[in-house]
Amino acid sequence: MTIRPASPLAAAPAEIVLPPARSPAALALRRGLSHGGFLIGAGIVGFVVLMALAAPLVAPHDPYAQDVSRRLIPPIWHAKGSVEHLLGTDKLGRDYLSRLIYGSQISLLIGLSAALISGVIGTALGVLAGYYGGRVDAVVSYIVTTRLAMPVVLVALAMASLVGGSLKVVVLVLGLLLWDRFAVVTRAATRQVRNQDFVAAAKAAGFSPVRILAQEILPNILNALIVVATLEMAHAILLEAALSFLGLGVQPPLPSWGLMIAEGKQYMFFQPWVITIPGVALLILVLGINLLGDGVRDITAPEGRH
Amino acid sequence: MLGFALRRILVAVGVALTVSVASFMLLHLSGDLATAIAGPEATGEQIVAVRAQHGLDQPLVVQFGAWAWRALHLDFGRSFYFPEQVTDLLAARMPVTLTLGVIALAVALLVAIPLGVLAAFYRDTWLDRAALAVSVLGQAMPSFWFGLTLILIFSVNLRWLPVSGNATWKHFILPAVALGYYAMPAVMRLTRNGMLEVLSSDYVRTARAKGLPPRKILIRHALRNAVIPVIALAAVQFGFMLGGSIVIEAVFSLQGLGQLAWESIARNDFPVVQAIVLVLAMIYIALTLAADLLNALLDPRLRS
Numbered sequence: 068m069t070i071r072p073a074s075p076l077a078a079a080p081a082e083i084v085l086p087p088a089r090s091p092a093a094l095a096l097r098r099g100l101s102h103g104g105f106l107i108g109a110g111i112v113g114f115v116v117l118m119a120l121a122a123p124l125v126a127p128h129d130p131y132a133q134d135v136s137r138r139l140i141p142p143i144w145h146a147k148g149s150v151e152h153l154l155g156t157d158k159l160g161r162d163y164l165s166r167l168i169y170g171s172q173i174s175l176l177i178g179l180s181a182a183l184i185s186g187v188i189g190t191a192l193g194v195l196a197g198y199y200g201g202r203v204d205a206v207v208s209y210i211v212t213t214r215l216a217m218p219v220v221l222v223a224l225a226m227a228s229l230v231g232g233s234l235k236v237v238v239l240v241l242g243l244l245l246w247d248r249f250a251v252v253t254r255a256a257t258r259q260v261r262n263q264d265f266v267a268a269a270k271a272a273g274f275s276p277v278r279i280l281a282q283e284i285l286p287n288i289l290n291a292l293i294v295v296a297t298l299e300m301a302h303a304i305l306l307e308a309a310l311s312f313l314g315l316g317v318q319p320p321l322p323s324w325g326l327m328i329a330e331g332k333q334y335m336f337f338q339p340w341v342i343t344i345p346g347v348a349l350l351i352l353v354l355g356i357n358l359l360g361d362g363v364r365d366i367t368a369p370e371g372r373h
Numbered sequence: 374m375l376g377f378a379l380r381r382i383l384v385a386v387g388v389a390l391t392v393s394v395a396s397f398m399l400l401h402l403s404g405d406l407a408t409a410i411a412g413p414e415a416t417g418e419q420i421v422a423v424r425a426q427h428g429l430d431q432p433l434v435v436q437f438g439a440w441a442w443r444a445l446h447l448d449f450g451r452s453f454y455f456p457e458q459v460t461d462l463l464a465a466r467m468p469v470t471l472t473l474g475v476i477a478l479a480v481a482l483l484v485a486i487p488l489g490v491l492a493a494f495y496r497d498t499w500l501d502r503a504a505l506a507v508s509v510l511g512q513a514m515p516s517f518w519f520g521l522t523l524i525l526i527f528s529v530n531l532r533w534l535p536v537s538g539n540a541t542w543k544h545f546i547l548p549a550v551a552l553g554y555y556a557m558p559a560v561m562r563l564t565r566n567g568m569l570e571v572l573s574s575d576y577v578r579t580a581r582a583k584g585l586p587p588r589k590i591l592i593r594h595a596l597r598n599a600v601i602p603v604i605a606l607a608a609v610q611f612g613f614m615l616g617g618s619i620v621i622e623a624v625f626s627l628q629g630l631g632q633l634a635w636e637s638i639a640r641n642d643f644p645v646v647q648a649i650v651l652v653l654a655m656i657y658i659a660l661t662l663a664a665d666l667l668n669a670l671l672d673p674r675l676r677s
Binding site for chain 1: 384387388389391392395399402509510512513514515516517518521522524525529615616617619620623631634635638639641646649650653654657658661
């Protein structure tokens with residue numbers, strides 16, 4: 068991890084010795100452009116984000132428009148495919164490509180919001196444990212151990228079923244469950260940073276713990292946080308798909324990719340593409356997010372690379 | 374070591390207690406139990422009677438105490454849906470999930486450990502990269518879709534294996550592969566990193582200097598030391614797999630604990646859901662405790 072002095076107080080002496088060469092950001096960018104996995108990941112994620120944002124413009128049809136006379140049309144590469152429905156239609160005659168495009172909004176929304184909620188919870192716990200150590204650390208470790216002992220899928224299903232499955236509930240349930248890795252990683256990163264000179268300087272200057280945590284610690288563990296955030300985004304997207312597949316996540320007629328696989332399950336023996344298309348979409352998106360995260364880790368911490 | 378072990382056991386007991394409170398609350402958050410037990414046609418008086426009979430009019434702490442005492446004796450009460458005791462339901466389904474978990478773990482270890490060893494030995498070659506690609510892909514694949522795809526390939530197209538159910542050992546192969554694939558990346562990476570560390574150690578260098586054949590060094594000297602943390606990780610992964618098998622059991626219609634949990638959630642049979650959450654959590658706590666103690670026994674640095 069690159070340690071950047073965050074407060075002007077600590078940065079002052081460093082600025083004198085710094086050569087006027089490249090900034091850390093430019094250096095990271097250069098490393099990023101020569102890192103294959105990072106480029107592929109960024110490309111995939113960028114493409115899916117664009118697709119989600121421009122869904123109303125790029126989707127050829129209304130994703131909810133049913134047409135019983137055009138049910139289960141195979142995709143274009145199939146002999147019976149039609150140009151009008153490039154990826155075919157589902158059991159209700161809805162255009163598969165349009166549903167796939169709108170479905171990317173759901174996956175990204177759930178991944179981002181769940182990672183944001185769990186990130187806030189986990190980072191708060193981890194930073195406190197890492198900074199104060201001792202009793203606080205013991206309590207946080209205890210909470211994390213307890214959380215890890217609960218079977219995630221089962222508890223998420225039970226919670227979703229109690230409240231009733233919906234997009235909002237899935238986001239909340241996953242956000243409240245997936246913070247453990249945030250806590251573990253930020254705790255370790257904070258322990259590394261807290262003994263640095265600039266933290267001691269801030270303490271000596273009489274800054275409040277809140278200010279030290281927010282201005283000295285947080286900016287310096289940001290890289291580790293971003294890496295965990297990508298991992299948990301991917302995790303949340305996969306779990307949402309699994310919950311929706313089991314019928315307790317996002318509800319029809321929303322075009323969640325997991326739900327599309329569940330709806331296609333009974334037709335998969337004769338129309339295998341109904342599960343292959345959303346499955347491959349999930350695989351590619353999660354792969355892209357993971358590659359992006361691994362890339363950020365390599366770029367920001369080249370000495371930790373194996 | 375003894376002090377560490379005692380402290381670690383104390384934490385495990387505490388966590389077990391906290392988890393029991395959480396799973397007890399799960400049942401109570403699910404609605405009025407007396408109404409659920411009495412059934413949809415019960416009158417107000419009957420519900421009051423049921424409430425008194427089951428002690429549901431007592432304070433929550435007293436109820437928890439009584440419930441925990443019974444749970445300690447493996448008595449989880451009666452199912453809302455089935456006439457059987459919850460314990461009997463669990464006992465009937467447990468073997469299927471355990472069988473699935475054991476085979477899945479075996480599949481994962483048999484693939485991941487050799488792959489990790491090879492990746493370390495041929496570090497930075499195409500083999501190392503291929504192993505990495507397999508693990509990156511493994512993390513990105515939705516488990517239920519992977520299971521369905523295995524069915525499409527091996528049951529529908531090739532007709533080698535049955536589609537679903539748990540009648541014979543053949544029924545367990547595809548689900549075990551689908552479930553085991555998820556433990557592979559972590560096991561492989563730990564094996565690879567452990568091997569890299571051991572291969573650069575002094576005693577391996579000595580063995581090399583003595584002119585021992587590489588294969589002998591790799592297996593007898595290096596792997597033996599690198600594999601211990603992997604065994605500890607495998608224990609933890611086994612716990613995760615039992616919890617994650619719910620999705621795989623749903624895909625393959627395996628009548629195990631996961632399937633029972635899924636169906637019970639769908640019909641609001643919360644005594645069963647609660648008991649499964651509790652049992653899975655206890656198994657996980659026991660496994661992580663064993664893994665931590667094993668690691669600490671072999672590596673004194675971890676005992677602080």
